[in-house]
Amino acid sequence: MPQLTMVEALNLALGESMAADDRVCVMGEDVGVNGGVFRVTKGLLDRFGPERVIDTPLAENAIIGTAVGMAVYGLRPVAEIQFSGFTMQAFDQIEQNMARYRNRTRHRYPISMVMRAPYGGGIRAVEHHSESREAYWAHTPGLKVVIPSGPRNARALLAAAIADPDPVIFYEPKAVYRAFREEVSEEPEVMEIGKAHVVRPGGDLTLIGYGAMMRPVLEAADDLVQEHGVDVEVIDLLSIKPMDTIALVESVSKTGRCVIVHEGPRTCGVAAEIIARLNEQAFEYLLAPIRRVTGFDIHFPFFQVEKHYLPDSDSIVAAVKETMTWT
Amino acid sequence: MPQLTMVEALNLALGESMAADDRVCVMGEDVGVNGGVFRVTKGLLDRFGPERVIDTPLAENAIIGTAVGMAVYGLRPVAEIQFSGFTMQAFDQIEQNMARYRNRTRHRYPISMVMRAPYGGGIRAVEHHSESREAYWAHTPGLKVVIPSGPRNARALLAAAIADPDPVIFYEPKAVYRAFREEVSEEPEVMEIGKAHVVRPGGDLTLIGYGAMMRPVLEAADDLVQEHGVDVEVIDLLSIKPMDTIALVESVSKTGRCVIVHEGPRTCGVAAEIIARLNEQAFEYLLAPIRRVTGFDIHFPFFQVEKHYLPDSDSIVAAVKETMTWT
């Protein structure tokens, strides 16, 4: 089995989906000749031609709007937004057409499309290149929101997103793009959207993360188990919407304690929603307040200090330890 | 003291602010000659002239972007978006300039402006005219978000928003626009942004709402007190961001129970955030899971059935009664 980076794994998934279904096409700024600024679409133009790998003008709103039109026509576009910061430009077409078309047309025109975008901090980038605003899409009816954490699940989830009959926002943690390699099956692999993954079972506390945060989460878990004797259960959310509430409730009903980690701003973020659901469905099992280790409600700082802003294993360990003090 | 509708009270606040400060100007689609499609800006063009009451072309993104520029120049624009559903068009300029300019320029260009928009359901409107997506703005660093519930606080909060040194999203519950009259002081009145209002003190359960939902909330409260013997404390949030966490924590620490009501979609909505904060800061006082009576995670339905979709006093009473069963 080949050892791939996440970029290579995503490229593999795109190539496989395009080979298997000629309705699948890729579009966006610089995705063709240039193979994408992160090279996720590298080589696809040569393999599939300019009709299926479409370099677009520089206009995110039209990229999503025309992708919706192509989906109406019956194609399955995978539209790339170069950085998730520029999805703001496309908010109009995402919220008003991509997310609504199926409902508005009473199933006549389902929008089977994916909007891919690299998201998150940690790559020493300029303003607008480090945002994590998946909560906007979680709050938007009609969408699904998927965030992989490693090469293998990235490949399998992107394949699932492309095959999904509904519009999927697919956020790729760019800090993970080339951070490590993982074995990826040579056979096409698909994972079900909507399922969280228990990465490490444990009995003392449930630690929930996703995307690029899984690395500090797992680092913290190692530290907690080995240095602090806290047997944490680690859950990788993978799908933000739909959310695997059942898995979360099950875990917290067992552990009674929970810490949630994400990069995005705190207020009305994904952790808030998880807390609300656990409060609703696991209230009687809670032994301590659920802690959030998240981005703050401020603008993502300039890159010389981003490492302090981003949740790290140290802050996660501190939050877990605090939670363990409740009796 | 005159009895005013919310529309009249807002009109009063605009006129007062414009008369007091010649930097204040009003802009948007149909705000001038037409006085706004809901007549909130009626008469202002005649009083203050076309330089300060600006009818704009039909482009929300440019309305917000140019308002930011006018604020940079030193004016204090109050930009109207005709319906909050069309703030999606302006997401780019709201998130990328309005919310960030002060930070980006290290206080050199603070953006003292207001974006007003009617929001919410209940007026038998077509698609995109009934949304409540205040959570998008609550999740966006750099903004403040204010939602009045009646004529008097609408007038006082709008005056405060215009005077505020930071950009304020001001959402007006259009179902309340002409629903009732209230005494409004003849003297200019200003309320502090960031403070919740305890509308009715009580000891058994904290019922939190805002905007148009205050009417079913108060209806439910009456019913609960009179018919069900539940002594609810009712809080009108008024300011979504900053949120008056202290007031909420204080109340729930006393009552131990809480139900939160809003129209917007549930996932990552304002109620989720309130629950997260109460979980963090009032955990030891909670006697029951906090319930959400909110809009569902679906598109706002067509108007023949909207009354079933919107939270009503009946659903609130049911949620409160359920919460009271926990012991």
Add this chain to the structure above:
Amino acid sequence: MSPRSATSAAAASRTPPVRIESRADGSIDLGSIEVIRVLDEQGEVVNSDLEPNLPESELLRIYRGMVRSRRLDLRMLAMQRQGEMGTFAPGLGQEATQIGQVYPMTSRDWYAPSYRSIGAQVWRGWSMDQLLLLWAGYFEGFGIPEGVNDLPFSIVIGAHVPVATGVAMGIRNRKDDSVVVTNFGDGASSQGIVAESFNFAAVYKAPIIFIVESNGWAISTPIERQCGNPVLAARGVGFGLPAVRVDGNDVLGMIAACSCAIDHARRGAGPYLVEAVTYRMSLHTTADDPKVYRKEEEVKAWEGKCPIRRFENYLKARDLLDDEAIARLGEEIEQEVLAARETFRQRAIARPKEIFDFVYEQLPADLQGQKAEYMERLKRKGVEERGTG
């Protein structure tokens, strides 16, 4: 001076202004916009070269389409005033623009209308009772009829235009020979997404016809305050779109222009921009009061340009119609409309239980709980399977 504390003032511009206009060493000619009509305001043929060569039965079909549009409009207004209809946007006065743009389309072509295209939608195959359902706030009204290749209109100004463009890009990619026709207003031309769509269409040579129905007003904003250049066809050249300006109250002019544009797109030559100059005779929507912002004289002046009367005169001159036939036809169509109202009334059943059923192909697990909660609510209220809303 800026109200913001100003920075140090400086000397005036350092270089004396030079008038470029007269001294350039080269120039790029931008060409011109053709302005066309076939019939003048009296219905006389003023350009027989452009006159579409149509059989008499077709001419009468077109006439009926326009009258049907008007009658439906007037009926809806009456129904709205009686509380039987929600807010809607009358197409009154724009019947030639509407019918003229859909007439040259085949049923395999794709139509992406605006909210003011009710008459055109009926032409395309939407039943009138369904459109009544739609505007009366019943969700069923939005379902696209079998066999009709249309997009839903968008309430959000201009937001349907990129979607229409995307359909055309799909057509182009698949070398399908259909085309897309979309329309929007003069106000919509200010929306950035419309400009983005022009550019995408031009870059990909997508087979789409953009019809801007320049009806003088966007709610209370006249075209002169809406646009730096009120000749909207002139946008074409900057984006690389061939463009034409048509008298939108002349149905034959519209048919000529749209046929030409559709043919252009169908043979792979790319998109086309058609500016139809017309006038919104009625309210913006039933929630609007135009007296606040526009003069009666302006409306009066346009009454003289009525697209239906003009076409009637033409048909009379060709002996295809006389006053008696006009009256008879009008009555026939009125009966159609009344029959549609009857059907509408029978179909006007709110279905509150449906609201979760069209959001996703399958309702995700975490929405099932919300649906159950909602169903509980309906049950508490005693709302039946097909509640009366």
Add this chain to the structure above:
Amino acid sequence: MSPRSATSAAAASRTPPVRIESRADGSIDLGSIEVIRVLDEQGEVVNSDLEPNLPESELLRIYRGMVRSRRLDLRMLAMQRQGEMGTFAPGLGQEATQIGQVYPMTSRDWYAPSYRSIGAQVWRGWSMDQLLLLWAGYFEGFGIPEGVNDLPFSIVIGAHVPVATGVAMGIRNRKDDSVVVTNFGDGASSQGIVAESFNFAAVYKAPIIFIVESNGWAISTPIERQCGNPVLAARGVGFGLPAVRVDGNDVLGMIAACSCAIDHARRGAGPYLVEAVTYRMSLHTTADDPKVYRKEEEVKAWEGKCPIRRFENYLKARDLLDDEAIARLGEEIEQEVLAARETFRQRAIARPKEIFDFVYEQLPADLQGQKAEYMERLKRKGVEERGTG
């Protein structure tokens, strides 16, 4: 055929296509775009009518501005390669466009640059060390210097254009006599917000000069695949903006065009669109590899059009410069740049404790808790007041 199950096919378009173009009964002339340059590629004056009448000291100041821009650029590239600088966008080859657009401005005028306008920013009064701080990821770099009336550039393509337009609307409202100059790329011209801004500026006759630096590429996308009509000045007519096309590698041509445009705006005649045709000689940004998408020959061809060499030739011909002076001046400026690097290195101190301090005028109560939590984190990590980042 649509991959979506198609609706019933129908007969071909009903009306035979008519060629409008040749048979219109009227037309609107769109005029033409003037194309100008003062110096040809060898630096010979080809249009003395447009030649700005500037004192020699000013000509040399302009020359120094261009050289400073280039030297800073090259130094930043070297620093970036050594890990001392973040990703940035070199302005190499666009020095004439940059200096030519700011030269005619007064300090009271407002400048709204793009991210590729580093040389122009230095001209406007930004110290080089501060710009180095900015691009090296230190937040302090973004503070606008005292006395400089500039907007921050926007990383988001086109997003600064409406803000610049709003400043101009403010100027217009207050009858202030300053103007706004803003620039953006050919790629940015595809963004809807740029079109919206054109229209707003035209409707309000706002005193703003839009400079589109058409440098051939938007990352890997050549102008031909970016725009339906690659003559971007042609956008002007549709939006009601006077427009001119300039050789962007001719600094005198740029000065002539921009002076004229600024004068036009300053006297209340409204906005102006200047298309500067130039070429991005270097990488898109330091994260980019242009070899993947463009041919060396194309770059080579543009080397012959170097804006600095061209202007040198002109100055030599006017006996204002010789090879020795060129070398000396170059060395002087190199030293300036190195001194700025030194200052930068001394100032390059990350301030992690500041990140909450600029979001609101006063930190709201509910953010104070978050700040405290963050300060705890820093303390746990042992990060000092002025941490090394």
